[in-house]
Amino acid sequence: MWWETGVRARAEAGLFAVFAELPRLVAQAVAISWRADRLRTSVVAAATIGAGAMAAGGLLATQRVLVELFAGGPTGEKVLAALPALAVLAAVTGVRAGLGIATGYAVNGLTPRVDREVERGLFEVTTAVRLDAFDADAFADDMERATRGTDSAISLVQSSMNLIAGLVGVLAVAVAVVVIHPLLLLALLVATLPNAWAALRAGHLRYGTYIAGSVRRRRLWILHRLMAERASAPELRSYGLRRFLLDQYDRVMDTETGIQLALARRVTTTTAVGALVGGLATAVVYVLLGLLLIDGQIPLAAAATCVIAVQAAQRSLSTVTFQVDRVYTEGQHFSDYTGFMARAAAYLPDPADTPRPAPGPLREVAVQGVTLHYPDRDTPAVDDVTLIVRAGQTVAFVGENGSGKTTLAAMIATLRTPTHGTVEWNGRPVTEWDLAQVRTRIAVVTQEYHKWPFTAATNIAVGDVEREARQDRIESAAARAAAHEMIKDLPYGYETLLDRTFAKGQDLSGGQWQRITAARGFLRDADLLIMDEPSSALDPRAEDALFQAIRDRHGRATTILITHRLANVRHADRIFVLHEGALVESGTHDELIAADGRYADLFALQAAGYDAAPAVRPPVPAQPDRAAP
Numbered sequence: 001m002w003w004e005t006g007v008r009a010r011a012e013a014g015l016f017a018v019f020a021e022l023p024r025l026v027a028q029a030v031a032i033s034w035r036a037d038r039l040r041t042s043v044v045a046a047a048t049i050g051a052g053a054m055a056a057g058g059l060l061a062t063q064r065v066l067v068e069l070f071a072g073g074p075t076g077e078k079v080l081a082a083l084p085a086l087a088v089l090a091a092v093t094g095v096r097a098g099l100g101i102a103t104g105y106a107v108n109g110l111t112p113r114v115d116r117e118v119e120r121g122l123f124e125v126t127t128a129v130r131l132d133a134f135d136a137d138a139f140a141d142d143m144e145r146a147t148r149g150t151d152s153a154i155s156l157v158q159s160s161m162n163l164i165a166g167l168v169g170v171l172a173v174a175v176a177v178v179v180i181h182p183l184l185l186l187a188l189l190v191a192t193l194p195n196a197w198a199a200l201r202a203g204h205l206r207y208g209t210y211i212a213g214s215v216r217r218r219r220l221w222i223l224h225r226l227m228a229e230r231a232s233a234p235e236l237r238s239y240g241l242r243r244f245l246l247d248q249y250d251r252v253m254d255t256e257t258g259i260q261l262a263l264a265r266r267v268t269t270t271t272a273v274g275a276l277v278g279g280l281a282t283a284v285v286y287v288l289l290g291l292l293l294i295d296g297q298i299p300l301a302a303a304a305t306c307v308i309a310v311q312a313a314q315r316s317l318s319t320v321t322f323q324v325d326r327v328y329t330e331g332q333h334f335s336d337y338t339g340f341m342a343r344a345a346a347y348l349p350d351p352a353d354t355p356r357p358a359p360g361p362l363r364e365v366a367v368q369g370v371t372l373h374y375p376d377r378d379t380p381a382v383d384d385v386t387l388i389v390r391a392g393q394t395v396a397f398v399g400e401n402g403s404g405k406t407t408l409a410a411m412i413a414t415l416r417t418p419t420h421g422t423v424e425w426n427g428r429p430v431t432e433w434d435l436a437q438v439r440t441r442i443a444v445v446t447q448e449y450h451k452w453p454f455t456a457a458t459n460i461a462v463g464d465v466e467r468e469a470r471q472d473r474i475e476s477a478a479a480r481a482a483a484h485e486m487i488k489d490l491p492y493g494y495e496t497l498l499d500r501t502f503a504k505g506q507d508l509s510g511g512q513w514q515r516i517t518a519a520r521g522f523l524r525d526a527d528l529l530i531m532d533e534p535s536s537a538l539d540p541r542a543e544d545a546l547f548q549a550i551r552d553r554h555g556r557a558t559t560i561l562i563t564h565r566l567a568n569v570r571h572a573d574r575i576f577v578l579h580e581g582a583l584v585e586s587g588t589h590d591e592l593i594a595a596d597g598r599y600a601d602l603f604a605l606q607a608a609g610y611d612a613a614p615a616v617r618p619p620v621p622a623q624p625d626r627a628a629p
C-alpha cells in the first residue's frame with residue numbers, strides 16, 4: 001500500500017543503494033529547511049559543525065590532560081600543569097552543550113515552519129488544479145501519497161540534521177585520533193564497524209517483517225473499524241456478529257504476536273552477534289594499544305584517549321545508523337510529495353501573460369460548437385452543442401441520464417474546458433476574461449453537493465465568501481430555499497454544527513441538505529444561477545417553494561435549470577433537449593410538445609404517472625423463452 005512506500009523501499013534496497021541515495025535525500029531536506037527558514041537552518045548547520053569541532057577539540061584537550069597527569073613528578077605539580085588543558089576541556093564541553101541547546105531551539109522552531117511550507121504548497125496546488133485533474137485515475141492516489149509525504153518533510157529534515165550531526169561527530173573523533181596517532185584510526189574502525197553493521201541489519205529485518213505483515217495489518221485495521229464504528233454498529237448487533245469479529249481479531253493477533261516474537265529473536269541474535277564481534281574487536285584494539293604502549297610507539301595518554309574516543313565514536317555511529325534508515329524511508333515518502341507537485345503542475349491553469357479584464361454584468365452566454373471528451377471514453381459527453389442564453393431568461397436542460405446536461409453546465413460555469421469550441425460571456429470567449437471575476441458572477445448548485453463540516457449558517461455562507469456573511473442575508477437565502485424553518489428547528493438553529501463526527505454535531509436528511517445547498521446558491525444572487533437537479537430529494541411543498549424562488553429571478557437574473565421533473569420546466573423561456581451529448585431539440589414547452597419529439601415523449605411518460613392508475617395491474621405475460629418446458 002502507498003503508505004508503506006518508505007518501509008517497502010528500505011526492506012527491498014541493499015545497503016549500497018541506501019547509501020547511494022542518501023546525499024540526494026539529505027540535499028532535499030536541507031533545501032526545504034532553507035526555504036522554510038533560512039536563519040534557523042543556518043543556526044543548525046553552524047551549531048552542528050561547531051559541535052563536531054568541539055568534540056574533536058575535547059578529545060585533544062583530554063589527551064593533553066592525561067599527558068600531564070601521566071608525566072613524572074609530584075601529584076600537585078602534575079595537576080597544576082594539567083589545569084590549562086582542563087580549563088580548555090571545560091570550555092569546549094560547555095560550548096558544545098550550548099551548541100546542542102541552540103540546535104534544539106532552532107529545530108523546534110523549524111518544525112512548524114517546514115510543516116507549513118510543505119503543506120501549504122500542497123494545498124496551493126490541490127485547490128488550483130483544473131477539475132479535469134480529478135478525472136485522471138492516478139491523480140487522487142497520487143494526491144493521497146503526497147499528503148503522507150507532507151508529514152514526512154519534517155521527519156526528513158530532522159533525521160537529515162541528526163545524520164549530519166552523527167557523521168560530524170564520527171569525523172571529529174577520527175580527526176582527533178589521527179592527530180594523536182594515525183594507527184589509532186584503524187583501531188577505531190575495527191572497534192565500531194561490527195555494531196554499526198548489526199544495527200543496519202536489524203533495521204533491515206524490522207522493515208522486512210513490517211512489509212510481510214502488510215495484509216495482516218490491513219485486516220486488523222478493517223476489524224478495528226468494524227468493531228468500533230457507528231456505521232457497522234447496528235448490523236453488528238442485529239446479526240450478533242460480536243463473537244465472529246472478536247474471533248477473527250484473535251486469529252490475526254495470534255499470528256501477529258508469533259511473528260513479532262520471531263522478529264524479536266532474529267533482531268536480538270543479530271545485535272548480539274554485532275555486539276560479540278564488536279566486543280572481540282574492541283578487545284583486539286586494547287591488546288594492540290597495549291603492544292604499542294609496551295613497544296613505546298604511543299604514550300600512555302594517547303592510549304587512554306583512544307579508549308575514550310572508541311566510546312564516543314560508537315555513540316555517534318549508533319545515531320548515524322538509526323538516522324540512515326529514517327532518512328531513507330521518510331525520503332521515499334517525501335519523493336511522493338515532490339513527484340506529485342511536479343505532475344500536478346501540468347494541470348494548473350495557464351497563467352495570463354497580461355492581466356485580463358473583468359467581465360461586466362451578464363448580457364448573454366453563448367455556447368459555440370462545444371464538445372467535451374472525458375479521458376478513456378469513446379464517445380464525447382457533449383457533442384458539438386451550440387446555444388445562447390440571454391440575460392433574464394430561465395432556461396432548462398433536459399434529457400435522459402448521461403445525456404451530457406451536467407457536463408455542459410460545468411463548461412458554462414467555466415469549471416471544465418471544452419475539448420473543442422468556445423463558451424462566450426458577453427460576446428467574448430471566457431478565456432479572455434479574468435476567470436475569477438467571471439466565476440463571481442455565477443452560482444452553481446451541483447447535483448453532487450458537498451456537505452461542509454460547518455454550522456448551518458456557514459454552510460450557506462460559503463456560497464458567497466467575498467461578501468460579509470450577514471445573518472439577514474443568510475436567512476433570506478434560506479427562506480427562498482424552504483430551509484429557514486427547518487434550520488430554526490435544529491437544536492442550535494443556524495449555529496448547529498452539521499457534522500456528526502463532532503460533539504453536538506447533527507446530520508440532516510437528504511432533502512434537508514438539498515435545501516441548504518439551494519440556499520447556498522441563492523445567497524450569491526449571481527447574474528447566472530445554475531441549478532443541477534436541485535429538487536430530486538425535496539418533498540412537494542419544499543419543491544414548490546424552491547421553484548417559486550427560481551421563477552422570481554425571471555427577468556431580473558438568469559437561471560439554467562437541470563431537472564428530470566418536467567412539470568417544473570414548463571415555464572422556462574427555452575428548453576434545450578440533449579441526447580447522447582447532442583442538442584436534439586430546443587424551444588418553449590408548447591413548441592416542443594407541438595413538435596411531438598423526444599421532449600414530448602418524456603413529458604407524456606411522466607405525466608402518465610400522475611393519471612389515475614388502474615387499481616389492479618394486468619398480469620405480465622409469461623416470456624416465451626422462460627416458459628417451463
Ligand SMILES: Nc1ncnc2c1ncn2[C@@H]1O[C@H](COP(=O)(O)OP(=O)(O)OP(=O)(O)O)[C@@H](O)[C@H]1O
Pocket residue numbers: 135374375377381399400401402403404405406407408447
Ligand atoms: N468525470 C467523468 N469522467 C468520465 N466520464 C464522465 C464523467 N462525468 C460524466 N461522465 C460521463 O459523461 C456522460 C455525460 O454525463 P453527465 O453527468 O453530463 O450527464 P447528465 O445528463 O447530467 O446525467 P444525469 O441526468 O444522470 O445527471 C455520461 O456518459 C457519464 O458517464
